[in-house]
Amino acid sequence: xxxxxxxxxxxxxxxxxxETWLPDTMPEYAQGFMYMLGSLTASSFVVLVISGLVLxxxxxxxxxxxxxxxxxxxxxxxxxxxxxFFMMLHLWRVFFTGAWRGGRGxxxxxxxxxxxxxIPTAFTGFLINGDLYSEWNAVQAKDxxxxxxxxWVNLTNxxxxxxxxxxxxxxxxxxxxxxxxxxxxxxSVVPPYPDKSSPETRIQMRERGR
Ligand code: HEM
Numbered sequence: 001x002x003x004x005x006x007x008x009x010x011x012x013x014x015x016x017x018x019e020t021w022l023p024d025t026m027p028e029y030a031q032g033f034m035y036m037l038g039s040l041t042a043s044s045f046v047v048l049v050i051s052g053l054v055l056x057x058x059x060x061x062x063x064x065x066x067x068x069x070x071x072x073x074x075x076x077x078x079x080x081x082x083x084x085f086f087m088m089l090h091l092w093r094v095f096f097t098g099a100w101r102g103g104r105g106x107x108x109x110x111x112x113x114x115x116x117x118x119i120p121t122a123f124t125g126f127l128i129n130g131d132l133y134s135e136w137n138a139v140q141a142k143d144x145x146x147x148x149x150x151x152w153v154n155l156t157n158x159x160x161x162x163x164x165x166x167x168x169x170x171x172x173x174x175x176x177x178x179x180x181x182x183x184x185x186x187x188s189v190v191p192p193y194p195d196k197s198s199p200e201t202r203i204q205m206r207e208r209g210r
Contacts (some may be wrong), residue, residue: 020185030189037090037183044083045177049170051076056166058131080122087115100188107183114176121173124165128158 003008014020029035054072055063063073066116091111127138138155145153145199154160194201 014186015182027189027190027191028078034093037086037093038181040086041083041090042177042181044079044086047079047172048076048083049174051079052166052170080125084118086123087118091115094190097190098193101190104183104187104190108181109188110176110180110183114173114180117169121165121169122144124161124169127155127161128165130158148169188207 016208051072055076056071058066058069065069094111121140123137127134127141135156138161142155145151145155194204195204196205
């Protein structure tokens, strides 16, 4: 029986191999725009991290008075719109191509967790805007969480929300996106559903009794 070091070695060998991360061929079906949506989501996330770092480094006053920083703030805002837009289109693509098939269940699960984490990440960002809308949302959401028995999450505490939005949530989300993409690299992109109208598929289905 293999011990844990041997098992880890075997796993890490495939995760860290050059072939996993730099494949030199791509399946033909994965060459269309529909299969770029996950990468566009990941690219939007990179834009969010970079623009977010610049914003956090310069502080809230900077983007209120400085034109260049206003541009960075707008990039961060539109980065969020692009991230969710592409993620939703990616979700439709993976749903309609049945991308959980062929041992990709964990990829699907990790993607769903990333989606669920992205929502509070964006929401905490919205809360630290400090305007009337964000204050109103913080108070309403605080009522909701209190009702759920989660009163310890203090949405009206701007400092707590700043830490959650700038450090905690992005790190957790980046971890799950990284895990998701690692799973995709290991399992590759799902092949299309078989064409039911083709004679070969009909014969195969008949043989399998379906
Ligand atoms: C944080 C957001 C997400 C990012 C950055 C992301 C990224 C990616 C990338 C780059 C791929 C490779 C193929 C492609 O680009 O289409 C992929 C594949 C996949 N994604 Fe996502 N994804 C995200 C969210 C989701 C969600 C919400 C689900 C489903 C609930 C999901 C399920 C899958 C599955 C099952 C695959 C592998 C099979 C295939 O590509 O056909 N992903 N993802």
